[in-house]
Amino acid sequence: MLKSGEIDAFFDEDIAEAAFDVYGDVVAENFFPLVYGPVSLTAQDPSRKPVISVVQKIMQNGGAHHLTELYNLGQREYRKHKLSMQLSPEENAYVRARVASGEPVPMVLEYDNYPVSFYNSQEGQWQGIACDVLEDVEKLTGLSFLRVNDEN
Numbered sequence: 001m002l003k004s005g006e007i008d009a010f011f012d013e014d015i016a017e018a019a020f021d022v023y024g025d026v027v028a029e030n031f032f033p034l035v036y037g038p039v040s041l042t043a044q045d046p047s048r049k050p051v052i053s054v055v056q057k058i059m060q061n062g063g064a065h066h067l068t069e070l071y072n073l074g075q076r077e078y079r080k081h082k083l084s085m086q087l088s089p090e091e092n093a094y095v096r097a098r099v100a101s102g103e104p105v106p107m108v109l110e111y112d113n114y115p116v117s118f119y120n121s122q123e124g125q126w127q128g129i130a131c132d133v134l135e136d137v138e139k140l141t142g143l144s145f146l147r148v149n150d151e152n
Contacts, residue, residue, distance in 0.1 A: 104146035119151035
């Protein structure tokens with residue numbers, strides 16, 4: 001329905017994004033901040049009762065935080081995989097080689113281009129959108145970046 005134009009948006013609870021990867025031109029964005037929603041876990045087969053019991057006991061004994069960590073780990077791995085699928089073979093080879101060498105990618109940040117990149121002399125650190133994006137790139141690829149200029 002998105003591809004035909006019958007609908008303009010599709011709302012889901014995050015796990016449906018992978019179904020759209022095959023199209024290559026469907027954009028997924030977070031619409032609201034993270035909100036916990038109720039879910040249920042059921043099984044028709046009585047032999048699955050131990051699984052339900054274990055999950056219930058985990059939830060009743062503070063395990064929701066651990067399950068959330070596992071979910072977030074899976075989400076990060078999915079994002080890494082999705083990015084690698086979007087890179088060309090040459091780009092993937094570059095990333096692998098650079099990560100294997102341990103050599104950081106040299107870069108220059110603008111010291112006065114708020115909010116893109118700037119040196120915050122009050123806090124003594126580089127800040128801005130570019131810094132945030134590069135931090136995400138580091139997490140997704142394993143690349144590291146080395147700023148080669150100073151605040152002047």
